[in-house]
Each structure stands twice: as C-alpha cells, then as structure tokens.
Amino acid sequence: MREKVTQIVKQTSLSIVQNEIQAVRRKNIRKTGCRVIADGKIGVAGGLGEVSAEELFARAEKSLAYGIDYEVELSRNLQKHNCLDSFVISDAELCKRVENILGEVRRRHPEFAVSNKVNLSHIDFTLENELNLKLQHRDCYLSLSFLLKKQGSTGIMDTFFGLVDRRLEEQRVIEAVSEVINAYNNLLPMPEKTLPVIISQGSLTRLFQRDLNGKMVGNKASLFQNQMGQKVFSDRFSLEIVRDPVETYGPDFDMEGTIPAEDLNWLIKDGVILRPYTDKKTAHRYGFANTGCADGNYDSVPSLGGANVEIPHAGKTLTEMLNGQPGLMIQIASGGDFTPDGNFASPVQVAYLTDGHKLLGRVPEFTIKGSIFEFFGDDFIGVSSDKIYVNGNDRMLVTRLAVEKL
Amino acid sequence: MYKFPAGFYADVRIEKVFRSLVRIETGRLEEVKEKDDTGAFIRLFDGQRWFYASTTDLASIDFELAGLAKLGRADARINEHPAVRKMQVNTGDHCRFAQTSVSKVQLPEKITLTESFADLVKNDGQISHWSVSYSDAHIIKQFYSSLGASLKFDTQTAGLRLGFRFGSGANVFSETWCKALPEFKPLAGLHHEARELVEKAREFFTSAEKIQGGNYTVVLSPMAAGIFAHESFGHKSEADFMIGDEGMKKEWQLGKRVGSELLSIVDDGNLPGSGFTPFDDEGNRAEKTVLIGKGILRGRLHSAATAAELDEAATGNARSINFEYEPIVRMTATYIEPGNCSKEELIGSIDHGILIESVKHGSGMSTFTLAPSMAYLIENGKVTRPVKFSVITGNVMKTLDQIDAVSDRLEILSFVGGGCGKMEQYPLPVSFGGPYVRVREINVQ
Numbered sequence: 001m002r003e004k005v006t007q008i009v010k011q012t013s014l015s016i017v018q019n020e021i022q023a024v025r026r027k028n029i030r031k032t033g034c035r036v037i038a039d040g041k042i043g044v045a046g047g048l049g050e051v052s053a054e055e056l057f058a059r060a061e062k063s064l065a066y067g068i069d070y071e072v073e074l075s076r077n078l079q080k081h082n083c084l085d086s087f088v089i090s091d092a093e094l095c096k097r098v099e100n101i102l103g104e105v106r107r108r109h110p111e112f113a114v115s116n117k118v119n120l121s122h123i124d125f126t127l128e129n130e131l132n133l134k135l136q137h138r139d140c141y142l143s144l145s146f147l148l149k150k151q152g153s154t155g156i157m158d159t160f161f162g163l164v165d166r167r168l169e170e171q172r173v174i175e176a177v178s179e180v181i182n183a184y185n186n187l188l189p190m191p192e193k194t195l196p197v198i199i200s201q202g203s204l205t206r207l208f209q210r211d212l213n214g215k216m217v218g219n220k221a222s223l224f225q226n227q228m229g230q231k232v233f234s235d236r237f238s239l240e241i242v243r244d245p246v247e248t249y250g251p252d253f254d255m256e257g258t259i260p261a262e263d264l265n266w267l268i269k270d271g272v273i274l275r276p277y278t279d280k281k282t283a284h285r286y287g288f289a290n291t292g293c294a295d296g297n298y299d300s301v302p303s304l305g306g307a308n309v310e311i312p313h314a315g316k317t318l319t320e321m322l323n324g325q326p327g328l329m330i331q332i333a334s335g336g337d338f339t340p341d342g343n344f345a346s347p348v349q350v351a352y353l354t355d356g357h358k359l360l361g362r363v364p365e366f367t368i369k370g371s372i373f374e375f376f377g378d379d380f381i382g383v384s385s386d387k388i389y390v391n392g393n394d395r396m397l398v399t400r401l402a403v404e405k406l
Numbered sequence: 407m408y409k410f411p412a413g414f415y416a417d418v419r420i421e422k423v424f425r426s427l428v429r430i431e432t433g434r435l436e437e438v439k440e441k442d443d444t445g446a447f448i449r450l451f452d453g454q455r456w457f458y459a460s461t462t463d464l465a466s467i468d469f470e471l472a473g474l475a476k477l478g479r480a481d482a483r484i485n486e487h488p489a490v491r492k493m494q495v496n497t498g499d500h501c502r503f504a505q506t507s508v509s510k511v512q513l514p515e516k517i518t519l520t521e522s523f524a525d526l527v528k529n530d531g532q533i534s535h536w537s538v539s540y541s542d543a544h545i546i547k548q549f550y551s552s553l554g555a556s557l558k559f560d561t562q563t564a565g566l567r568l569g570f571r572f573g574s575g576a577n578v579f580s581e582t583w584c585k586a587l588p589e590f591k592p593l594a595g596l597h598h599e600a601r602e603l604v605e606k607a608r609e610f611f612t613s614a615e616k617i618q619g620g621n622y623t624v625v626l627s628p629m630a631a632g633i634f635a636h637e638s639f640g641h642k643s644e645a646d647f648m649i650g651d652e653g654m655k656k657e658w659q660l661g662k663r664v665g666s667e668l669l670s671i672v673d674d675g676n677l678p679g680s681g682f683t684p685f686d687d688e689g690n691r692a693e694k695t696v697l698i699g700k701g702i703l704r705g706r707l708h709s710a711a712t713a714a715e716l717d718e719a720a721t722g723n724a725r726s727i728n729f730e731y732e733p734i735v736r737m738t739a740t741y742i743e744p745g746n747c748s749k750e751e752l753i754g755s756i757d758h759g760i761l762i763e764s765v766k767h768g769s770g771m772s773t774f775t776l777a778p779s780m781a782y783l784i785e786n787g788k789v790t791r792p793v794k795f796s797v798i799t800g801n802v803m804k805t806l807d808q809i810d811a812v813s814d815r816l817e818i819l820s821f822v823g824g825g826c827g828k829m830e831q832y833p834l835p836v837s838f839g840g841p842y843v844r845v846r847e848i849n850v851q
Contacts, residue, residue, distance in 0.1 A: 013830075015456075015732070018650035023456035024477065027730055029445075030462070048443045049462030066438040066517070113651060116829055145829070152653025155772050156641060216571075219432060221534035225575045301437045335775025337766060337796055341576040345796035345851045347773045365773060367799070367851060406773065406799075406849075 001074060002057055003129040005033040005046075005255070005298045010122040012091050016146070019102040019114045021095055033299035036060040042070035046299020068301055072280035075257030076131035082245045082252065085122060085140035087166045094120055097170055104174050109181045111151050112158075119143045127257050137251035141166050144173065148181060159184045159350050160332060163393050164249055176390045180331075183352045183359035190363050190405055191353070196322065196381055197368060197401045198329040198354065200394060201311055203346070207338045207372055208239060209306045212267055214278035214293075218286030223342055224273055231271045232373065234380040239268040241277060241291055242310045255302040256280050258292035265291065267309065271377075277307035311383045313395055318384035319356030321398050328363065328403065329354045329391060342372040347406065359390060370401040409468045410552035413480025415451040415490045417551035418467055419687055420444065421729040424509040424544045428520040431537040433528050440513055445729035447687075452478030453487050460730045485553065488714035493553055494690045500559040501546060506589045508542035508564050516540050519593060520566070526601050527570050532608060534578075536570040541822045542590065543835075549689040557689055563680050563835065564590045565822030568600055572611035579614070581607040581764065581779055586680045586820040586835075606763075610780045614792035617783065617850065623759035624798060624848040625752060625784065628817035630762040630776055632838030635671050636740050636826070638770035638802045640838075643673070643697045643705075644723070644735040644828075645712035655716065660703050665806030667701040670743040675722055679820035681739030681837035683725060688733055692722035697740075698806075709735050727831045736828060742840030745812030749842045752811045754787040760850060761789055762798065775799045798848050811844035 008030045015023040033046035034056035043063035045056045089097075098118050105114055120142050128134040143164050147157040161177045210216065211223040224232070243252040243265070253259050256279060266274055278286075279294035282304045295305020318327075329352045336346020348366050352359040370379070379400035387393045410416045422444045429437040443462075448470045450457045457474040461467070484490060520540040527536045542564040549557040565586030572579045583603040585596060626634060641647075648654045675683035675692030683692050688710055696704040708716070709724035712735055724733035753761065764779040775797045782789045818839035825833030 017646075021455065023458060023732065025458035025460070025732055027460040029460065029730060044439060046441060048445060063438060066435065066513070068435050068438060119830070149647075149651070151651060152657070154654065154657045156647045157771075215431070216535060219535040220574045221571045221578060222574070223576055223578060299441065300439065303436060332771070334771060335767075335769035335773075335777070335797060335799065337775075337777035339794060339796050340573075340578045340580070343796060347775055347797075347799050349771050349773060369796075369851070 001037045001130055003035040003037070003074070003127070004053060006126045007031045007298045008124040012094060012120045014095065014098055014118040016102065016115050016117065019106045021099060024091065024095065031298045032056060033297070034060045036064060037070055037074065038064055040069060040071040042068050042301055044299055044301055070281065070301070072256070072284055074129060074131055075133050077133070078257070079134050080253070081136045083138045084166065084245060085138045087140045087142070089120065089168065097168055101170050101173055105177050108178055112181050113149050113151065114146045115149065116145045116147045117143070125251055127253065127255070129257070133257050135251070135253045135257055137245060139245065139249060141249055142168055146177060148177070161390070165393065172389065179359055179390050184362050186361035188353055188361040188363055190366065191326070194400070194403065195325065196327040196398050197403065198318065198327045198396045198398050199333070200392065201383065201397045203333060203336070204344065204375060204397060204399070205239065205309055205311065207342060208267065208309060212276045212307070214276040214282035214286060214288055214304055217276040218282060218288070223340065228273050230273060232273055233268060233271040233376040234378065235271045236314065236382065237268065237271050237376045237380050238266065238312055239309050240312060241265040241267065241293065241307050243308070248308055250308070254279065254292045254294040255296050256294040258290055258294065260290060260292040264289050267307070279304045311397060313383040313385040315385050316382060317356065317386045318388060318396060318398070321382050321384060322356045326353050326355055326360065327398065329359065329396070331391060333368070338372070343369070344372065345369045365406045367404045367406060368401040369404065375399040375401055408471060408550055411450070411471060411475035411480070413482055413484060414475055414478060415484050415487070415493070415552055416471055417449050417549065417555065417688060418446060419729065420446045420464065420548040422546040424507070425542065426508065426513065426516060427539065427541045428516050429537065429539040430520055430524045432535060433524070435517070438513060438517065447726065447729045447732065448474065449732065450474040450478060451484070451490065453481045453484055454479070456732070458732050489711040490553070492710035492713045492720045493551060493555070493688060494720070495551070495553050495555045496685060496689050496691060497556045500557070500684060503544055503560050503562040503588070507544045508562060508590050509544055511590045522597065523566055523568055523600060526597065526604060527568065532572050532611070533570050534572065534574055536568070538566065538568045539823060540566050549685065551689060555689040557685060559685050561682050562588055563820065563822060564593060565820070566593060566596070567823045570604065570607070572608060579607065579611040584821045584823065586822045588678050588682070607780065610792045614794045617793040617795050619795065619851050621847050622850050623756050624845050625756070625759065625761045626843045626845065627761070627763045628839045628841060629819055630765045631742050631840030631843040632740070632819060633765050633768040633776060634774065635742050635840060636737060636836065636838045637768045638774040639671055639697065639806065640673065640737045640740045641770065643707050644737070645706045645708050645716055646735040649712060649715050658703065660705065662703045663701055664703045664803065665698055665701045666809040668745055668812050669698055669701050669806060669809050670696065671698040671740065672696050672743055673707055673723070673737050673740045675738030677739040677818060677837065679739060679818055679837040680822070680835040681737070681820070683722065683738045686722040686724040686733060687726050688724045690720045690722045690724065692738060695721045707735050707737065709733060725834060727834050731831050734828065734831065736834055737826065737836050739818060739837040741816065741818055741838055742812065742843060744814050744816040744841040746814055747811055749813045749815070752813050752842055752844050753784055753789060756784045757786060759784040760793065770802055772802060773799060774802050774805065796851050798850050800848050805845055805848065808846045809843055810846055813842035816841055
C-alpha cells in the first residue's frame with residue numbers, strides 16, 4: 001500500500017531592521033514524501049523539488065527491508081479539502097503596508113526600534129493513499145514578529161509584539177504596538193497584594209506534552225501514571241486537543257490521516273485525566289484510543305509528536321475573570337522549567353499590569369512558582385473567552401502563582 | 407559561471423546535503439532514513455536592500471538572479487559599498503571529509519552501532535522509557551559571488567543521542583547522553599562514556615533530594631559553563647542586534663570591562679565539532695574571535711553587513727540553518743577559556759555550594775537561567791550528595807563579574823539532534839564548552 005505526502009510552501013519574508021525593510025526573501029519549496037506499507041512494515045523516502053514519485057516509492061519499498069514495524073490500519077475513504085487561502089496580497093502591497101506600520105510606530109515612538117520579521121506564507125499540504133484517502137489543507141497567513149527595543153538599552157530586545165492572522169489590520173497593529181510600548185515606558189512598583197497571573201496557556205500546559213504522551217503512559221513512565229481516570233485537577237479544568245484549522249493554522253488531520261471522533265479530543269475533562277494522546281502505532285501497542293496525534297517530517301515514518309492542546313474557556317472575558325482587580329500579564333518568561341514532580345519555576349523578564357481591557361504599566365522583573373496540581377487545581381481561575389490582541393491574539397490563562405521579587 | 411547582473415552585488419550558495427537517521431525506541435526500530443538533497447540560496451544587493459530567493463532547481467539560478475535584479479536598482483559603484491567591501495573573495499576546494507564521508511557508511515552498519523548503544527539500557531528494570539538515535543550530516547557547500555569568489559568546502563557530524571527515564575509517577579528522572587564527532591568510526595568507542603552517564607543518572611535518581619532555595623556559590627561544569635557563555639553572552643555578541651542603535655554601540659564599546667578578569671570567552675568556527683564552519687554562508691573565512699579577554703570586551707561576531715556598519719573586521723559568523731534561509735549573525739563554537747587552578751582546588755575552597763554537572767536548557771536576556779539536570783551539593787570542599795531544584799538564575803552582567811575561579815582543562819562539547827535557535831532559524835549546529843567555572847552568589851530556585 002502506498003501513501004504520499006506533498007508539502008508546498010511559498011513564502012515572502014520581510015526582514016526588518018530599525019523600522020525599515022532591509023531584505024525581501026522569496027521561496028517556493030516543494031517537498032514530497034512516499035511511504036510503502038506491506039506486511040506490517042513501513043518504508044519511507046522523500047525528496048525536494050520536482051522529483052519522480054515512482055522513484056521515491058521504489059526507494060521506500062527498498063527500505064521495507066529494514067523491518068520497521070507498522071501494524072496499523074491505514075486511513076481510508078475520506079476526501080477533505082480545507083481551503084483557508086483567501087487572503088490575497090501582492091508582495092509590493094505587503095511591503096507598502098508594513099512600511100506604513102513601521103513608519104507610524106517610528107513617528108509615535110522614536111525612542112523605540114522595531115526589528116525582526118513579517119512572513120506571508122502559502123501552505124499547501126496533501127496526504128493521500130491508495131485507499132481513497134485524500135486530505136488537503138491550504139492556508140495563507142501572515143506572521144508578524146516585532147522585537148521592540150528602546151534606544152540605549154543594553155539588551156537584545158525590551159518587549160515584543162507578535163501575531164498570526166489571515167488579514168493585515170494596520171491600524172489595529174499600530175495601536176497594539178503603541179499600547180505595549182506605552183505600558184513598557186510606564187514602570188510601576190510591584191503591587192504588594194497577590195494578584196492573579198495571566199499567562200499563555202502553553203507555558204503551563206507543556207508538562208502534559210511530556211506526561212500525557214501515550215508512550216510515557218504506556219511505559220509507565222508518566223508523572224500521572226497512577227492518576228489515570230482520577231480527578232486530579234479543578235473540576236473547572238479541562239484539556240482538549242484542538243484541530244480547527246481556522247484557529248490552529250494547521251490541518252485538522254494528523255500525519256496518518258486520522259480525524260478522531262470529537263470525544264477523543266478530551267485528555268482531561270472536569271479535572272479527571274481521561275487518556276493520553278496517541279498516534280495509531282502507540283494506540284495499538286498499548287491498547288489506548290487513537291487521538292490522532294501522529295507527527296513527523298514529510299519524509300519520516302509517522303510517529304507520536306506533541307498534541308495541540310487548549311484549555312476550553314467558560315465564557316468569561318479576561319475583565320470578567322479579573323472581577324475588578326488588576327492582574328499580572330506575563331509577556332516574556334524565558335528559561336523556566338518543571339521539576340519531574342510537577343513544580344514549575346520561571347523568571348519573568350517582562351510583565352504588565354492589566355485590568356483586562358488595557359495594559360496599565362510594566363512591573364519589575366520577578367519569579368513565578370507553583371505546582372501543576374495547584375495552578376490547575378484550587379488556584380485555577382480560568383481561560384479568557386476573548387482573545388488578547390496585545391499578547392499574540394490568544395485566549396489567556398488566569399491562575400494563581402507565587403510571585404517573588406528578583 | 408552564473409550571470410551576475412551588472413550594478414549589483416550577488417552571490418549563490420549551493421548546498422548538497424547527505425543525511426541519515428536511525429532511531430530505536432524502547433527496543434523497537436522506529437525509523438531508518440537516508441536522504442540526499444540539493445538546494446541553492448541566491449542573494450542580490452543594490453546598496454539599499456537585499457533580495458533573496460531559494461530554490462531546489464539549480465538550472466533556474468540565472469533566472470532567479472535576473473528576477474531579483476528586477477526588484478532592485480542597479481548601482482554602478484556597488485562594489486564600493488562598505489558591506490560589499492567586507493566580502494572576501496575566497497577560492498578553491500577546501501573539502502576535508504570526502505574520504506571519510508558518512509555517505510559512504512552503509513545503513514546496516516549505522517543500525518548495528520545504534521543497537522549496540524540500545525543494549526546499554528534495553529533490559530534495565532529501573533529505566534521505564536528510552537530511545538537512542540544515530541544521525542549524521544555531510545554538507546558540501548559551493549559559494550560563488552559577483553566579486554569572483556569560487557569556493558567549495560564541507561562540514562560533517564556523526565553522533566548519537568541516548569535519552570532515558572528512570573521511575574514512574576512523581577518519582578521520575580530523565581537524562582540524555584549525546585555526542586557528535588566529525589567522523590563515524592570513533593563513535594564505536596564511546597559505550598563506556600554513555601554507560602558511565604547512565605550509572606551516574608541512576609545514582610541521582612535513587613538518592614537526589616530537594617534543596618532549599620537561596621543564594622549559593624555555584625560551580626558550573628564545562629557543559630553548564632558553555633551553555634551559560636552561549637546563552638548569556640554569546641547572543642549579546644551577535645552584532646546584528648546593535649545595528650543603527652547608537653546607545654547600544656556606546657554601551658558595548660570595545661575595551662569596556664564586562665566581567666571578572668578571570669573570564670575570557672571565545673568563538674571559533676575552526677574548531678572541529680558541531681560548530682565547525684571554516685567559511686561562513688557569505689564566503690568569509692572563520693576567525694577565532696575573542697569576545698571577552700580577561701574581563702574586557704574585545705570583540706563581537708559579524709556578518710559583512712554588521713562589520714561594515716560598525717567599521718570592524720568580518721569574523722565569518724554569517725550562517726543560515728539551510729539553503730532556504732539567509733545568513734544572519736550566529737555563533738559557531740563558543741567557549742570560556744581555561745584558567746590555572748585544578749577542578750579539585752576550585753571545589754576544595756567551598757564550604758557550602760552546588761556543582762551543576764548537566765543542564766536541560768538555558769536562556770539569557772538581562773536575566774539568565776539554567777535548568778539543571780544533575781546537580782550536587784558541595785560541603786566542606788567535597789562533592790557530597792545529589793540535589794534537585796528547578797533553575798539557577800541571576801543578572802547576566804553581575805554574574806560575569808562574580809566568577810572567581812576557572813579550572814585549567816577545556817572541554818568542547820558537540821551534539822546532534824538540536825542546536826541553537828535565533829528568531830525563525832532553528833536548529834543551527836553549534837558547539838560550546840569551557841572548564842569548570844566557580845561563581846559566587848547565584849540564586850537557586
């Protein structure tokens with residue numbers, strides 16, 4: 001049986017130095033991966049550019065001899081085409097509009113320099129096989145990454161604005177960058193009172209990537225080994241695998257063509273750990289449900305990667321969750337980590353005080369600490385129903401963590 | 407030769423890349439892959455702006471050059487532009503791995519080697535999860551420029567990564583042994599080294615205790631010192647962060663004291679290992695660059711453009727992760743230079759401190775952090791027992807000043823399966839290292 005992966009990336013990338021476009025890069029790269037599956041074994045081969053699929057299949061067939069186990073049922077009889085590539089902008093227009101943003105930010109904030117990248121990416125990804133499977137994901141989106149640096153500061157950057165979107169809202173970007181810079185310039189003392197911490201979900205959910213990995217659980221190596229099926233976290237805390245291509249900027253199928261049933265997306269529901277995340281091979285090997293988390297390069301044997309997880313919100317905006325008090329919104333927290341038993345600590349390089357509507361000012365650097373069983377347990381407040389534009393246009397996690405001055 | 411458009415500086419970098427990968431996980435062969443790819447990155451400069459294209463179709467390079475020229479404005483005096491004047495015109499074939507190329511080693515031999523490392527852990531009752539991977543890369547680069555550069559050189563690494571986890575539930579400990587060498591054959595002699603680390607990790611797993619947070623005198627191993635040098639100071643030495651910022655140029659003026667006089671940090675792309683970069687991706691030769699010499703800021707890392715902007719010499723540090731990306735200023739092999747005292751002397755004078763032996767990751771902005779994997783308590787001048795904590799952290803500049811002893815033996819570490827990240831470009835192979843380094847007053851959390 002044969003499967004083919006085709007990935008085409010067309011990208012225009014603008015390099016920004018000191019509020020000016022210093023370079024324009026264009027690329028158009030096609031990658032093809034071929035798999036041959038026979039007698040419970042898999043062989044793979046891949047190539048760049050215009051390559052002969054027949055040649056790749058022949059190489060993949062030859063590599064069956066290495067005996068890599070692949071005793072899974074292949075996906076079949078499914079045709080799906082996600083087309084999210086309606087954002088159209090010429091390179092010249094993109095340059096002009098980005099220059100407008102950079103020019104206006106310079107006019108408003110001459111003491112700050114903007115650098116790094118704006119990338120416009122067209123993605124066309126297809127997975128197909130001889131069992132009538134053809135899944136295609138096409139997307140076009142813009143990634144803005146602005147490092148904001150105050151003239152004379154000795155660091156590499158002072159603060160940041162970043163965003164992925166399928167449109168370019170110039171005025172909104174300018175206002176958001178301005179809000180970040182104005183807040184950065186307004187250094188406030190650290191409030192004496194303990195405040196809720198507002199942080200990106202991934203900073204604190206990353207332990208689940210390691211310890212709800214199906215192989216870790218299957219090999220009895222997980223932190224949650226003895227807690228599967230038990231209520232471990234707050235009953236307001238759930239964790240689900242998200243697949244909506246509109247939200248994730250990725251396909252809703254995995255590298256094995258799996259789109260699992262809705263209920264299998266829940267890894268934790270109402271505080272109860274339900275299942276690990278898996279791909280076909282891991283699910284088969286350890287007797288778990290397949291949650292469709294096969295990953296890998298275009299030319300790799302599909303294997304269990306990470307899960308794209310999110311904590312669902314309960315319908316309250318950030319302002320509503322803060323309930324009239326300010327919160328500490330963390331923008332840059334680099335270098336933190338979990339201990340094996342689930343304790344987290346991280347320095348926070350840049351954080352702002354916010355009322356949920358606006359950034360009120362910057363607070364001095366500090367450290368956050370907490371246990372996963374507490375910040376997703378009794379200390380868990382929730383996830384905002386609104387997306388916070390100044391912080392990556394993401395729904396933000398609100399919880400209580402120990403905050404210590406550096 | 408390529409048709410370089412008149413009135414522009416242009417260069418073409420062609421990369422021929424051989425890679426192979428073998429991965430065994432908890433006793434099962436999971437992946438065997440061998441590939442041979444070729445691609446090109448094309449740059450054109452009109453004195454104002456750079457234009458780049460990448461392609462896998464080598465026959466289209468002249469077409470791409472002509473297309474990029476249409477985006478720019480020709481300038482008859484382009485070769486007098488300061489950035490162009492920093493481009494060296496190197497020529498010749500400088501390949502050194504043709505005879506020992508990993509592409510000549512058959513896959514079954516690589517599988518056998520990987521299996522022999524899997525044997526170290528596969529029947530270990532205390533290890534709940536493990537994987538071992540072999541990976542290699544032989545990259546041949548050709549570089550041609552409108553100035554006349556015509557250069558061929560290669561880099562190569564072959565290495566192993568053995569990751570393992572002891573225990574279950576809340577009582578788990580993960581560690582990784584990883585090593586890269588310039589050739590395949592010597593990898594077969596490294597089992598002893600890997601086994602030693604497995605046993606050390608086992609002891610750590612069974613006996614490490616939590617330690618109270620606070621300020622300690624900390625000894626950094628060559629790995630920890632290398633990561634600290636790379637993350638905390640190396641990135642600040644990359645001159646692209648200074649472009650156009652007069653305040654930054656003043657703050658980072660060469661000759662300024664930035665650390666203890668025992669501290670010297672160097673970057674050198676000529677060293678064998680995963681940071682080996684004899685020429686950079688704009689054809690400039692690698693230099694040994696002293697970043698800090700005895701506590702004084704002595705140099706920084708440059709591309710041609712940043713060297714021109716700061717009126718300093720190019721250092722051969724313009725690197726890209728592959729032919730899809732433009733070269734930007736990056737490190738190669740970055741290390742702290744050794745001092746005079748022995749490791750034993752360095753530890754012997756500590757009443758109460760911590761030795762950080764291995765590190766999971768590190769980061770460094772104004773504040774740095776290192777997340778230790780294996781760490782040990784030092785009591786009355788002796789390393790006594792394994793201890794665990796989340797991170798050490800501190801102000802970078804203050805910490806550079808608090809180094810008060812540096813041991814006499816340098817160790818450079820090379821790796822496979824990861825590398826350095828900068829903005830969108832990850833992973834770039836680098837190496838790093840140092841001697842044992844003692845720092846007063848580091849915050850342990």
